[in-house]
Amino acid sequence: MATDPAVRTVTLTIDGRAVTVPPGTTVYQAARAAGIEIPIFCYHDRMPPLGACRMCLVKVDRMGKLQTSCTLPAADGMVVSTTDPEVVAGQEAILEFLLINHPLDCPICDKGGECPLQDQTFRWGPGRSRFVEAKRDFAKPVSLGPVLTLDRERCILCWRCVRFGEIIAGDDALKGFERGFTSEINTPFTLPVESKFIGNTIAICPVGALTSRTYRFRARPWDNEPVPSTCTHCGLGCAVWFDVRGGEIVRTRAREAPAVNDIWLCDLGFFGHDYVASGERLTAPLVRRDGRLTQASWEEALDLVASRLRAARDRAPGRVAFLGGRRLSNEDALVAARLFGEVIGTPHRDHRVDAPPGGASLEVAWGLRAPLEEIARGDVFLLVGCDVTEEYPILWLRMKAAVDRGAALLLLHARRLEVRRHARWERLVRADRLAAETGALADALERGAAGPPPGLEAAVAAIAAGRRVHVVVGRFALDGPGGSAVLAAAVRIAEHSGGVLHVARGKGNDIGAQRFGLLPGAGGWPAPEILRRAAAGDLDVLYVAGSDPATAVTDRSAWDAARRGVGFLVVHEAFLSATAEAADVVLPSLVLPEKDGTVTNLEGRTLPLRAAVRGPGAARGDREIFSLIAARLGALFTYGTGDELFEALRAATPGVEAGAILPVAPVPARLAGDVPAGAVAAGAGGGSAELILATIDHLFTQGATTGRCRGITALAGAPHCLIHPDDAARLGVEPGALVELATGHGAVVLQARVTDVTAPGQVLLPRGFDAVSAYALVRWPHAVVAVTVRPLVAAAAGGAP
Amino acid sequence: MSGPPARPLGAEARAEIARLVGLYEHRQSALLPALFVAQREHGYLSPEALAGVAEALDLPVSEVASVASFYRLFYLKPVGRHVIQVCTNLACMLNGCAAVVRRFGERLGVASGETTADGRFTLRTVECLAACEEAPAVLVDEDRWARVTPGDIDRLLERYP
Numbered sequence: 016m017a018t019d020p021a022v023r024t025v026t027l028t029i030d031g032r033a034v035t036v037p038p039g040t041t042v043y044q045a046a047r048a049a050g051i052e053i054p055i056f057c058y059h060d061r062m063p064p065l066g067a068c069r070m071c072l073v074k075v076d077r078m079g080k081l082q083t084s085c086t087l088p089a090a091d092g093m094v095v096s097t098t099d100p101e102v103v104a105g106q107e108a109i110l111e112f113l114l115i116n117h118p119l120d121c122p123i124c125d126k127g128g129e130c131p132l133q134d135q136t137f138r139w140g141p142g143r144s145r146f147v148e149a150k151r152d153f154a155k156p157v158s159l160g161p162v163l164t165l166d167r168e169r170c171i172l173c174w175r176c177v178r179f180g181e182i183i184a185g186d187d188a189l190k191g192f193e194r195g196f197t198s199e200i201n202t203p204f205t206l207p208v209e210s211k212f213i214g215n216t217i218a219i220c221p222v223g224a225l226t227s228r229t230y231r232f233r234a235r236p237w238d239n240e241p242v243p244s245t246c247t248h249c250g251l252g253c254a255v256w257f258d259v260r261g262g263e264i265v266r267t268r269a270r271e272a273p274a275v276n277d278i279w280l281c282d283l284g285f286f287g288h289d290y291v292a293s294g295e296r297l298t299a300p301l302v303r304r305d306g307r308l309t310q311a312s313w314e315e316a317l318d319l320v321a322s323r324l325r326a327a328r329d330r331a332p333g334r335v336a337f338l339g340g341r342r343l344s345n346e347d348a349l350v351a352a353r354l355f356g357e358v359i360g361t362p363h364r365d366h367r368v369d370a371p372p373g374g375a376s377l378e379v380a381w382g383l384r385a386p387l388e389e390i391a392r393g394d395v396f397l398l399v400g401c402d403v404t405e406e407y408p409i410l411w412l413r414m415k416a417a418v419d420r421g422a423a424l425l426l427l428h429a430r431r432l433e434v435r436r437h438a439r440w441e442r443l444v445r446a447d448r449l450a451a452e453t454g455a456l457a458d459a460l461e462r463g464a465a466g467p468p469p470g471l472e473a474a475v476a477a478i479a480a481g482r483r484v485h486v487v488v489g490r491f492a493l494d495g496p497g498g499s500a501v502l503a504a505a506v507r508i509a510e511h512s513g514g515v516l517h518v519a520r521g522k523g524n525d526i527g528a529q530r531f532g533l534l535p536g537a538g539g540w541p542a543p544e545i546l547r548r549a550a551a552g553d554l555d556v557l558y559v560a561g562s563d564p565a566t567a568v569t570d571r572s573a574w575d576a577a578r579r580g581v582g583f584l585v586v587h588e589a590f591l592s593a594t595a596e597a598a599d600v601v602l603p604s605l606v607l608p609e610k611d612g613t614v615t616n617l618e619g620r621t622l623p624l625r626a627a628v629r630g631p632g633a634a635r636g637d638r639e640i641f642s643l644i645a646a647r648l649g650a651l652f653t654y655g656t657g658d659e660l661f662e663a664l665r666a667a668t669p670g671v672e673a674g675a676i677l678p679v680a681p682v683p684a685r686l687a688g689d690v691p692a693g694a695v696a697a698g699a700g701g702g703s704a705e706l707i708l709a710t711i712d713h714l715f716t717q718g719a720t721t722g723r724c725r726g727i728t729a730l731a732g733a734p735h736c737l738i739h740p741d742d743a744a745r746l747g748v749e750p751g752a753l754v755e756l757a758t759g760h761g762a763v764v765l766q767a768r769v770t771d772v773t774a775p776g777q778v779l780l781p782r783g784f785d786a787v788s789a790y791a792l793v794r795w796p797h798a799v800v801a802v803t804v805r806p807l808v809a810a811a812a813g814g815a816p
Numbered sequence: 817m818s819g820p821p822a823r824p825l826g827a828e829a830r831a832e833i834a835r836l837v838g839l840y841e842h843r844q845s846a847l848l849p850a851l852f853v854a855q856r857e858h859g860y861l862s863p864e865a866l867a868g869v870a871e872a873l874d875l876p877v878s879e880v881a882s883v884a885s886f887y888r889l890f891y892l893k894p895v896g897r898h899v900i901q902v903c904t905n906l907a908c909m910l911n912g913c914a915a916v917v918r919r920f921g922e923r924l925g926v927a928s929g930e931t932t933a934d935g936r937f938t939l940r941t942v943e944c945l946a947a948c949e950e951a952p953a954v955l956v957d958e959d960r961w962a963r964v965t966p967g968d969i970d971r972l973l974e975r976y977p
Binding site: 180186187188189190191192193194202203204436 | 863866874875876877878879880881882885886
């Protein structure tokens, strides 16, 4: 039965009802649109139909046998029944078949209560089984790494998880192995799964085959209270449900948000919220007495802070500075900006605690310049020094969808990205060559027909042919040597191609802090200058909230000097972080999952926070603390409710609306200079100063929060550095061996991973591992330093290559 | 039993795989022949060999391992110098393969799936060697033997030192 091509719709009959749908709609989709439920397992509406599970059988007039409605295109005049006795018998037979090997261990299965197999057996199942033979018997459960557990007996081989890895994430994390009766889903050799998105497979598994190791046996779904909020790890602001049981977040799930994360999350979002319930949370204010931090009352602590602020203000308002904002809500940032800007009157405020002096991060507003939905429609993505899956995983899912439709992915970085298999062009350069390479690409584009230099042809051709080009400049490029030159070249590329330049910089609520006043005011100092002035004795009070500068400032010595030079350090903290340990007063504060309010994501979109749980002990919200201090300084902030505060946000920044994007400031056409491209600080002395050290971003780290999430800590693994095989061979570094990295400023000992993921001539050191800080080795103003590598002990024999 | 030491793909195997890639429109099409190349070099498909094939073809390791696990002619564990595969499908069963399997087992002192202590033979039973017209069929390495009887077996084994 052919559809007339002139007909814009097709009309079919399902269970006696006429249903009109666009051509190409499947019978399953048509039925769902009409409110008629057809059971499914393998079909998932974010992926093309497969027809593997046979659960969606329907009867179609004049078609000989039952049809799988998920793969059957609706046709004009088609008459479909979902309730015919033949269909009922077919559904019962399929369910009986699917349950042949299923262990029916629902009482101890985490999926129980939210399990499509359970629900559909209840509604469509035969109620009895004729199967009396032995069921398939697998070892169970099998661990596939720190967060994923596999139970092959429960699996019905629907292939959703496998296809998620192939179609949505592009990481091919799970696959089918063996065949026929022995088919199973697994990883190669049951090794730990390698993915940044595996939590999604747990979410879409229609049975209890894939479950979470961190949530296992912790709750029944009907006992959980789901609270809608926003994930504040990477800064894209994915919508989440915090499932709360007994006052604790026991699980995080994706909440559907078509414009942001659709229905997906990364594994940092899924498994990165244990820290909220950590027993190490600060529960009472701490005041330094006789050199030691000791518990104090809020009254005492606040009075002390207010008196020191008042004294400093009376001397000169500019003797107070504020650092931080990443971990504050929009409302917190607004109140902080009022306290320090209006009440105290200091212009020295900056959330950009991790930006080095003179780098391009201080020259431009951070954030994406187009909505994620528009990026998904791009046809060229040029990533310069941006490791998209390590920094902004959900952004990659948008790009992956576009790449599958033919978009070109172009990679320019000092490390090979894990998404390189999807790239049309990849250029691996040493960190100090990034600016020159980006410049060469811009030059070649502008020269046009003259013919690009060897190696750049594919990139130039793709960009020249692109109509919706997105150039994404990441932190590695902005803060690396020649960051301004990279940015300037990226501006030229974007302009030449009529594309969009994105500044992929900022985590948590950095964009909200940027928007609501935690940037230097008139005559104010940027963060590195605040530190320098503090060290020089120009500040009486340094006030830190929503940041941990002791681990975030990219030159540890700059922070240490600032701490020594400033008379009084106040810190809002949830944990006794390195910054808090050095403070004069520590005020225990709530973390974002405990707050009501809003945050701003990298798009500039205002997103809601809902307090999922109460904070521990006497911990208070940051904005409440700011208000209490303001009151002691004679200023009454009268924000009665959250709504009133949001009104204040809207008044402060016209265009701010819940859920809507207010674009961040454009990138200036002309950029200031910085450390000249290629400038490298002198080495530690000795001969082999030809290696340089650069820091890279990892999604899974061991910082103050991530180090208190057991899944994330395990995923992060041991602190390590990356060395190219050529350099390793020359230096006698065995894979997995402990090495000492030394610069003129310090030394650290960690594991060496010998891999061609890094370019030769450099050592890459992931940041975010507080135990082994790269920042102890770096000295401003140099973005990279020469480093010597000394092997300490040989790797154990037979270590993985 | 310990297999040959795990090592990455050799230069010769890599060159041969590169040649194979050139024969096809899509690199992925070279996967099966490339797996045979790696298996010939290593004797079996170790995790390192699979990783080497994946790298040579720019495919995910998981995809390569998945495909390798699907086919019985790829060995994911070390095997003997010679692999004996006795068909036990219908035609061979009707023509007496059970006695052939039994005789191989007695002669070699191993059960199906096992390797002799001297590492010379691995014995396996398989489903259908596509030689029903000359059942029972036996495949030794890449040689096919037809209408095998228990009496043939001593002589057959002598041909594979």
